[in-house]
Structures are given as C-alpha cells and as structure tokens.
Amino acid sequence: MANQPSYYDLVFELTRLIPEGRVSTYGAIADSLALGSARMVGWALNKCIGPNSDVPAHRVVNRKGELSGRIHFSTPTRMQELLEAEGVEIKEDKVVNFQECFWHPAKEL
C-alpha cells in the first residue's frame, strides 16, 4: 500500500473521529477534506467495508439524514441497529433529531 494517504484514507480517519451517538454527512466530510464531491466520500466508505475496517461508516448519512448507505452493509438493517445501539433514534431509515445528532468534522478539528 502507498505511504501516501489517499483521499479515502482521509475519509476513514475523519469518520473514525465521529463520537458515539453522533452522525455526520457526506457533504460535511467532503467539504472538510475539500474533496469537491460528496460522491467520493460515499465511494471511499464503500471501500472501508471490509474485515479490517474500524470505520464506523454507519455514522455517516446523506444530507437528508437518511441511511442511504445501509444497502452496502451486511444487512440493510445493520446500519440502523448500530446507530440505535449508540443512542441514535432511527425512524424509517432516517435519523430522528438529525440536527441534534449531527457532528461537524472540520468544526471539531
């Protein structure tokens, strides 16, 4: 692997910084890392799904607070279960009190 961290490595680290019980968005991460495109964040997280992935990708949702990425998990309900286990309320695959649970990456840095 390359010693130079790729753009998705930055996404992994930033995602790992998300505290328990909080959620972040693709746009926020993309803006913090200046990726220029929220799509790259989602695509990067797709790669984070693996046996050695300590990246809480379930804490990353889209701009609407919807668990759009749950389909990439082992089960389509895995993401919701994990979030609920951390204290985040999920309703119809969407984050309840999304604004209250929202976590700004660059803002915390």
Place this chain on the structure above:
DNA sequence: GTGATGACGCAGT
C-alpha cells in the same frame, strides 16, 4: 484509452 457507474448535493422548474 473510452464508457459507464456510484453510500450525493445543488440549481432550476
């Protein structure tokens, strides 16, 4: 090397 796709976001209608 080109074409098509993708865990999204914004502007326009």
Place this chain on the structure above:
DNA sequence: GACTGCGCCATCA
C-alpha cells in the same frame, strides 16, 4: 414546497 436533471471525481469493465 416537491420533483427532476445535471455535475463532481475516481474506479471498474
């Protein structure tokens, strides 16, 4: 206020 279409950048076939 809600829906549709287009754009962003990188990887896969």
